[in-house]
Amino acid sequence: MADDKPGQSSELTRRVLSAAVLIPAVLLLLWLGGWPFLALLALAAVILVREWAGLTGSGDDMVLIAGLCAAGIGGLAVLGAFGGLAGLFTLSALAFLAAAIQAARAKPLLPVLAAYGYLLLPLLALGWLRAAPDYGLLLVLWLVLAVWATDTGAYAAGRGIGGPKLAPRFSPNKTWAGLLGGMAGASLVGLGMGAYLGQGHLPLMLLSAALAAIAQAGDITESALKRRAGVKDSGTLIPGHGGLLDRVDGLIFACAALALLAFLFQLQGMPVSRTILWP
Structure with a gap:
């Protein structure tokens, strides 16, 4: 067990350093x-x-x-x-x-x-x-932060609580506790966004939790693809994280769901981002 700790520490260091470089760059381009x-x-x-x-x-x-x-x-x-x-x-x-x-x-x-x-x-x-006019930046920022919070909450709850497996056939490490932890983390982002906008918190918290569940489904889907291919990661692009798909597997599912919701609102003649962020 002791022999594993240096390797685990090195892996964590790579993950943190990669995130420290990539997250500010992504947020800058999102802001622009x-x-x-x-x-x-x-x-x-x-x-x-x-x-x-x-x-x-x-x-x-x-x-x-x-x-x-x-x-x-x-x-x-x-x-x-x-x-x-x-x-x-x-x-x-x-x-x-x-x-x-x-x-x-x-x-x-x-x-x-x-x-x-x-x-x-x-x-x-x-x-x-x-x-999207007016609130496109806030809309995508909320989405990205909710997915990141999902990953963090799921990791913390899955490691700290454990318990029954969520989808052992496709992703042996996923647990129901991790799913609930991810939904809780995303809900906190919804709470924060609601407070920032000065609007009702509950709708955004519920929608954030729903997007967290969808993001977890995306994570499991990619795990199934990797399992079928017999690989641990989709690539080696990001040190400590694997490939890009390993980092955005949940985001692409959540983004597709949010875009569909926004498109349905638009068909009704309602503004995309304002309808979602200002329920």
Whole structure:
């Protein structure tokens, strides 16, 4: 047991140092918004698609990698210039062009189409939410902080309390205590955002807890993918954390859910971010 402590301490140090570098950079680009934030999402698209190719065993297929990276960058770029629907159209057209090339070469289509829905659409949705008038920054900041608090609360409760496993078949380390701890952590972010806005706290706390549960589902989904691929991490990009997908697996699920909710509000003629943050 004593022999493990130096390794555990070194791993924790790497995790803390990586977070200390990455979190301020991400928050800065989020605050700037516009093209700087879209550039971050485009870079994330490239990295995530490469990691996806590795997880699905198609890492040697450059058509998959190049096509979906082009789809991600093209869709996000058009989003910045013309808005969400134009970005969605461009992203869809480029992704399905990559799928058509795959089909012509008798290559599997499923990895292309799955990556489109699993990775690129949530990134596009995140850019769309950030571009929301008036409160786009606060909306995405609340989302990101809620997911981070989910991860922290789940880790602390899972390690400190333990207990029954949440999804032992896919993620042996996840516990029900961790899920509740993550939901509690996210609820505190909702409480803080409600206090900052001077509005009712309970709706944002409940919505934050719901997003935490969705984020945990994203975490379990990626664990199942890694288990199927026989790997511990999706990549080695971030010291102490693994790949980028290991860090945003919950965020992409939560972002997709929040964007869908915002889109439904918009269909009713209600402002996206103001409706959610000011219930």
